[in-house]
Amino acid sequence: MLQTSRIALRARHDGDVPVLHTELYDDVVTRSRADGRPWRPITPGSPESPYEVHPGDDTAACFSVVDLASGELAGEALLWGVDGHQRRAHLGLALRPGFRGRGLAGEIVRLLCHYGFTVRGLHRLQVETLADNLPMIKAATGAGFVLEGTLRRATWAYGTFADEVVLGLLASEWTGEQVPPDGPARV
DSSP: OEEOSSEEEEEOOTTHHHHHIIIIITOHHHHHHHOSSOOOOOOTTOTTOTTOOOTTOTTEEEEEEEETTTTEEEEEEEEEEEETTTTEEEEEEEEOGGGTTSSHHHHHHHHHHIIIIIISOOSEEEEEEETTOHHHHHHHHHTTOEEEEEEEEEEEOSSSEEEEEEEEEEGGGOOSTTSOTTOOEEO
């Protein structure tokens, strides 16, 4: 487990899946804006749920985010599209509605960077998000990500085409200082 004084990234537990599915996936508008695939109804508990973790999949590292003050599940964080040959991955996160706006995203991004660069030995991490997703852009740039470009009207997001931005961070740019002074810690 990786943690700061406020959050922990831990393995996904079976009990996390229905909560994440209900509060994140079943929010059609938010999910449609966060995923390039079209939303479709999926029964909670189905193996098709995007929150189910499939053992032995080296192309993704899926974490549950836990708020340490309350012990509650706060959301999910992941490295996906992990490419061991090119030593790169994409980074993503989603917070349950009650945990948004607390500044947790920045800590989550920094812990994912620590995991990707220090634990996995990756060379590059990348974030793709809608250009109007200011909280994610702020979290990424606060961790050292650089805006690399805008893909104009590249994403169909709940009824309209929207701009998508690409941000990148190289291991050589990562100093580890971006991790809060009290973390990461092992438990």
